[in-house]
Amino acid sequence: MSVDAAPVDVTIVGGSYAGLSAALQLARARRSVVVVDSGARRNRFADTSHGFLSRDGEAPAVIAAHGREQLMAYPNVRFVEGMADTVSRGGANLIVSIQGEKIAARRLILATGVIDELPSLPGLQERWGRAVFHCPYCHGYELGQGRIGVLATGENSFHQAMMLPDWGPTTLFANDVFEPDAAQAAMLEARGVEIERQKVVALDGPKATLVLEGGRTVSLEGLFVASRTRMASGLPAALGCAFEEGPLGPFIRTNEAKETSVEGVYACGDAARSAGSVSHAVGDGVTAAVAAHKSLIFDVH
Known part of the structure; x- marks a missing residue:
């Protein structure tokens, strides 16, 4: 034409x-x-x-x-x-x-x-935008100050983990991807952020239940990923x-x-x-x- x-x-x-x-x-x-x-x-x-x-x-x-x-x-x-x-x-x-x-x-x-390029993790894609998020300003308030997770994807996950305690108790899942240095670890501790080093192998449940290596599960109100x-x-x-x-x-x-x-x-x-x-x-x-x-x-x- x-x-x-x-x-x-x-x-x-x-x-x-x-x-x-x-x-x-x-x-x-x-x-x-x-x-x-x-x-x-x-x-x-x-x-x-x-x-x-x-x-x-x-x-x-x-x-x-x-x-x-x-x-x-x-x-x-x-x-x-x-x-x-x-x-x-x-x-x-x-x-x-x-x-x-x-x-x-x-x-x-x-x-x-x-x-958005998401981590290759079973159960994550289908929960994207519903129980798995990237922006706390967009979705953090609705989690009702429940337990929140950050799935590490790299250095940016430190920034995300530092911010999220304003929306609820926060755990950083290092996932063999990110290990905070001494200064970062001290800052995370001051913010009350827990660090979980057991690898995440899947997401399950109606919200964001993380399945860790060995079979242990962690139930969250929401999971944040720096995609x-x-x-x-x-x-x-x-x-x-x-x-x-x-x-x-x-x-x-x-x-x-x-x-x-x-x-x-x-x-x-x-x-x-x-x-x-x-x-x-x-x-x-x-x-x-x-x-x-x-x-x-x-x-x-």
């Missing part, structure tokens, strides 16, 4: 919280916007979302659906369901290909998100966007206006920060959209 002669103002790849937020700002500026979305939100495994003002405790899908419903009330917005395959330059425009359709735009916002992340889309790399290496994985490098190293391309949400949440994603979307809009007016990048 050929590219339409008249480009839209902005194409946004990613229709979750950051992408919807960016689209809303541009729609209200009366700019033409296309949102491309594959429908795979990072928090789709969680039953509820927390910490986002006015939507605390709602299902993630409900928040996203309500945002999309409000956005689509603007006649200058088009929503395309599907995976963006490629992006290329066409003169001054950026051309996104979605399953054969090509959309040209003057600016591009990447809200493509990340994928590694990777880009959910190959578009940022294909465009030549520069990346930063964060504590949990790479993310797209942006300036304070959320512009990437590639002219005319902006990025927001989890793909463009070292750690994220729904609230962060929504704020990032606003920043990226306002910057993209100003660049259309003043023709600056």
Whole structure:
């Protein structure tokens, strides 16, 4: 399919919280916007979302659906369901290909998100977002100050274990992956964190019962894992966007206006920060959209 002669103002790849937020700002500026979305939100495994003002405790899908419903009330917005395959330059425009359709735009916002890479442990994946979490601000309060575990995945697990006692009695499961040094061990002890060195071999039970080598079990209200992340889309790399290496994985490098190293391309949400949440994603979307809009007016990048 050929590219339409008249480009839209902005194409946004990613229709979750950051992408919807960016689209809303541009729609209200009366700019033409296309949102491309594959429908795979990072928090789709969680039953509820927390910490986002006015939507605390709602299902993630409900928040996203309500945002999309409000956005689509603007006649200058088009929503395309599907995976963006490629992006290329066409003169001054950026051309996104979605399953054969090509959309040209003057600016591009990447809200493509990340994928969590979880430890290979029987029973963990199916409890992700329900009894196994990565963010205490998102899920810690609902554990009711019950017993909490941290499954070590590396040095970042020390930071996680230091934070979690504010939400409940905490045990760090070293799991042959992380051994705190003397200073770290003293800090953990001061926070009341116990260290369990018996290896975890599986998760069982309705919540997060850890099965240790030898058969001993430890029942928890919740287990936290500092998951590694990777880009959910190959578009940022294909465009030549520069990346930063964060504590949990790479993310797209942006300036304070959320512009990437590639002219005319902006990025927001989890793909463009070292750690994220729904609230962060929504704020990032606003920043990226306002910057993209100003660049259309003043023709600056």
